Amino acid sequence: MTVRVGVIGTGMIGQDHIRRLTDVIAGARVSAVTDLDADRAAEVAARVGATAHPDGAELIASPEVDAVLVTSWGPTHAEHVLNAIAAGRPVFCEKPLATTAEDCLRIVEAERAHGRRLVQVGFMRRFDAGYRQMKEVLASGSLGTPLMVHCAHRNPTVPDSYTSRMAAQDTAVHEIDVLRWLLDDEIVSAQVITPRATSKRFAHLKDPQIMLFETANGVRVDLEVFVNCQYGYDIRCETVGEEGLVRLPDPAAVGVRTAGLHSTAVPQDWKARFVDAFDTEFREWIATVENGTEPTGPSAWDGYAATVITDAAVASLDSDGAVVTVDMKPRPACYGGAA
Numbered sequence: 001m002t003v004r005v006g007v008i009g010t011g012m013i014g015q016d017h018i019r020r021l022t023d024v025i026a027g028a029r030v031s032a033v034t035d036l037d038a039d040r041a042a043e044v045a046a047r048v049g050a051t052a053h054p055d056g057a058e059l060i061a062s063p064e065v066d067a068v069l070v071t072s073w074g075p076t077h078a079e080h081v082l083n084a085i086a087a088g089r090p091v092f093c094e095k096p097l098a099t100t101a102e103d104c105l106r107i108v109e110a111e112r113a114h115g116r117r118l119v120q121v122g123f124m125r126r127f128d129a130g131y132r133q134m135k136e137v138l139a140s141g142s143l144g145t146p147l148m149v150h151c152a153h154r155n156p157t158v159p160d161s162y163t164s165r166m167a168a169q170d171t172a173v174h175e176i177d178v179l180r181w182l183l184d185d186e187i188v189s190a191q192v193i194t195p196r197a198t199s200k201r202f203a204h205l206k207d208p209q210i211m212l213f214e215t216a217n218g219v220r221v222d223l224e225v226f227v228n229c230q231y232g233y234d235i236r237c238e239t240v241g242e243e244g245l246v247r248l249p250d251p252a253a254v255g256v257r258t259a260g261l262h263s264t265a266v267p268q269d270w271k272a273r274f275v276d277a278f279d280t281e282f283r284e285w286i287a288t289v290e291n292g293t294e295p296t297g298p299s300a301w302d303g304y305a306a307t308v309i310t311d312a313a314v315a316s317l318d319s320d321g322a323v324v325t326v327d328m329k330p331r332p333a334c335y336g337g338a339a
């Protein structure tokens with residue numbers, strides 16, 4: 001069976017995922033698209049042989065669609081995901097699941113009422129080979145009990161439209177998700193402090209930021225978010241246990257020796273850094289749709305958890321670095337054990 005995917009939002013990542021579903025992933029094709037920009041949707045539809053629909057609701061209701069991919073702007077995600085659940089369609093939603101905790105909970109409730117998981121959230125790091133190896137090492141117990149995690153998330157530059165809150169909402173949200181999964185533990189508090197600001201930023205932005213998280217088991221996490229670091233897109237993660245540590249590898253790149261220097265390239269953006277993770281994420285999601293099984297990637301509950309932890313980090317930033325307790329509802333049994 002070829003899974004027919006309908007895509008809501010044909011902007012930057014929407015087009016990248018359409019390319020992936022068309023050229024890379026076997027057993028899938030894009031059958032329908034929609035965008036607020038109708039010309040853009042029509043152009044993409046013509047390129048991949050899909051039907052352009054006037055809006056998300058019509059696309060979801062179309063008999064040509066087996067599964068839905070939501071790659072529109074964050075504040076619109078909840079409406080499309082809720083419509084997909086109401087229609088009983090599997091739905092992959094790029095992060096964030098929704099921009100408010102209340103909307104995330106509405107999705108969790110709708111999915112619970114439907115009786116089986118339909119939603120997967122686009123936290124692609126769980127599909128990255130390096131993070132997967134880290135998780136295996138941690139789960140093996142060979143490092144003893146994990147105590148601390150040191151992380152960095154650096155982007156070369158960000159546009160003027162990027163705000164100080166987006167450091168948590170848009171950027172650190174990936175670490176928030178992957179750390180809950182890596183440690184199989186829940187984040188219970190957040191604190192954001194701001195060191196000296198880089199001169200290479202737009203004046204309104206607090207950059208860099210240092211985020212500190214604590215988990216239910218007492219693991220302490222420090223995360224540097226530095227979105228104007230200039231030199232590249234650099235993702236670092238090191239977990240220290242009682243008997244050793246495990247560190248995320250740098251992506252494979254050839255070593256070049258010339259003019260007295262040995263160098264390796266640093267990726268320049270998240271697309272290049274996580275290209276394999278995105279491919280694996282979609283390969284595994286399409287396989288579950290094809291087999292009629294529940295998705296195995298980040299759930300609606302994980303999307304909710306990421307949003308409430310992000311809210312705590314933003315509250316800390318807004319209150320000059322206070323430690324803010326994460327206000328998370330009890331996890332429903334249908335979403336399994338710890339993160």
Ligand SMILES: NC(=O)C1=CN([C@@H]2O[C@H](COP(=O)(O)OP(=O)(O)OC[C@H]3O[C@@H](n4cnc5c(N)ncnc54)[C@H](O)[C@@H]3O)[C@@H](O)[C@H]2O)C=CC1
Binds near residue numbers: 010035056123
């Ligand atoms: N997993 C990851 O690493 C990344 C995830 N994202 C997420 O993907 C989403 C989209 O981001 P970008 O592609 O960068 O944005 P974009 O602005 O390039 O594209 C969004 C598109 O959605 C359309 N759109 C907005 N609301 C719509 C609606 N209700 N119905 C139909 N079309 C609608 C817009 O017209 C636009 O063409 C965001 O939620 C973002 O956080 C973005 C970049 C990386």
Ligand SMILES: O=C1[C@@H](O)[C@H](O)[C@@H](O)[C@H](O)[C@H]1O
Binds near residue numbers: 155170171174270
């Ligand atoms: O999701 C993403 C962007 O929206 C965000 O702005 C970047 O910092 C992240 O690394 C990328 O994965």
